[in-house]
Amino acid sequence: MRILVIEDDRTTGDYIANGLREEGHVVDLSRNGREGLLTAQTSDFDVLVVDRMLPDLDGLSLVRTLRAAKNLTPALFLTALGGVDDRIEGLNAGGDDYLVKPFAFGELTARLTALARRPQMRQDDAILTAGDLHMDLIRRKVTRAGAEIDLLPREFSLLECLLRRKGRVQTRTMLLEAVWELSFDPQTNVVESHISRLRSKVDKPFETELIKTVRGAGYRIEA
């Protein structure tokens, strides 16, 4: 992916840029808002990482300006603020996602991947598969190696969410947003408990493990 990072703090900016490069992405790094806006307008990127508080031109205005100029490159806000209003302000300004500092690097890459691929995601598949697992979205049935697996509605949604984004990491907060529509992060390990139940039905009776834990990030079903 080609990623533009607009971040004024040197340590954080370098960390993000280097980390993303290590994962094989092409990264441009801007240290201030004006330069960032110019770069975003003159080249094509798959996704933007924009710090909300930048010297000279703040992140909200930057993305608003881009959207006004019909530039729809997905943008993820990084913010020091994490109050109840800040997330909504960010999304209203035309941001596509929002991450509060400090963040785990795994969370950032998982969200960037989800953002950049968003338009290509196919919603109309009737059957999702992974290995010997089949999910029939119309009859709401799941089978593995021919055996039917009985899932509760929410377990079904959770598995569906992982299957739809097969091969990509889904973080706890992403799952909370997608499956439970929660925009805040509970303190208790609620997602872990749900995954563990899902595993006991989907993975435990079988030889290979489909739902993998990605350390420091989240969960993934291999493609």
Add this chain to the structure above:
Amino acid sequence: MRSDWQDMLRSTPMRLTLRLVALFVLISLLTFIATWWLANKTLLDAAEYTLDLELAELSASGDPATIAAAVARLALQADPETMILRYDGPDGVTGNLDQQVPGSGVREFDPRDRDDLSDRYIVNSREVSGGVLTVGQAADSFEELREVFGKVLGFTLLPTVVLVFAAGMLSARRSARRLGAIEETLDRLRSGDLSARLPAMPGPADDLSRVGAGIDKLAEAQEASTEALRQVSADIAHDLKTPIQRLSVQLAQTREALPEGTAPDALDRAEAEIEGIVSTFQSLLSIAQIEGGSPRLRFAPVDLAGIVRTMAELYEPSAEESDHRLRVDIGREANVMGDRALLGQIVTNLLENALRHTPRGCEVVLSLDGTRLSVADDGPGIPAAERGKVMRRLYRLDRSRSTPGSGLGLSLVEAIVKLHGGELSLHDNAPGLRVVIDLPELPET
């Protein structure tokens, strides 16, 4: 429309008008009655004087025969409609009145059903040598007086009352419109729109426009201080979060530099501490924003039962893992006006508190009836003396210091409940703690 009228009748200018009208009518009537009484008395005195003269003249001789002759002579000349005469003498009745006049002295006389007589007379009688002499004059002038007074009343009092009343209505409507504008602005301010200001009021400045200007000034100050709070929060957030972010980057880089699985415990603990700092920070920021009232702008109808079901379902596996029973009890379902995410946060915080601060084997009951939400447990509870303190920011019971948490959970819940116009209370669940939240119900439309 009806309530409009009632509102108008209850408005201050209308009430003042009605009071003034009542006072005016009262004073006018008192004046009127006094004048009437005086005029009537003057007329009566004059009549009495005339009658006295007549009686004296007629009875001057003192001889019954002469008196009878004088009465008969005068009766011939007099028109009974203006003057009546009667002498009940020792030799019979003389005069132009063939009926008895009851009573004595100066009095009114009302002959019944007589076409040849007037309706009312003022009469006087006197005992004269062996008989009673009665003279009366028609009371037409009194009737005229009454007519004049009736006209005065009709032509002055009634139009005045109508005019004053109409003027009162107009001024009531005018001030009702202006008060309406003030009320609307206050509503908008209350709902968090601090940019609301009063529309310009036409006409010269008066008490209402002074009140309006005061409200505008207050709103301006409120907006400025909210903006200042926002700015300070943002600055603090930036200045604190940047080093925290760097610290967390450095910890992550340290972890990466070590071979897999050899990271010391201290690294895990440091990362957990950072998480704790960030969580406290975020909660404080959220409480500040909630108390500022800005989330009210996003309020929409929310189905509480839906939130309760989702949260119960979300926490059920964790509750089971920590060996708690989680029971959900949903009674009547109702909607509230609010912010879905914040209301969800309430349920989350209360459930987490209950699960975290009660030992294994305890039961946690999440119940909803209408707009009353409660989370009850049968754990150790909170001593009555401590219940007030746990709402304080960062306050923690001694026995909870070892469990994770910032001591802000309940403060955040309280701020959200207040934002929604509800009430939060802690009760003894005997044993355990019961947290009850009452929210205002959104009427069905």
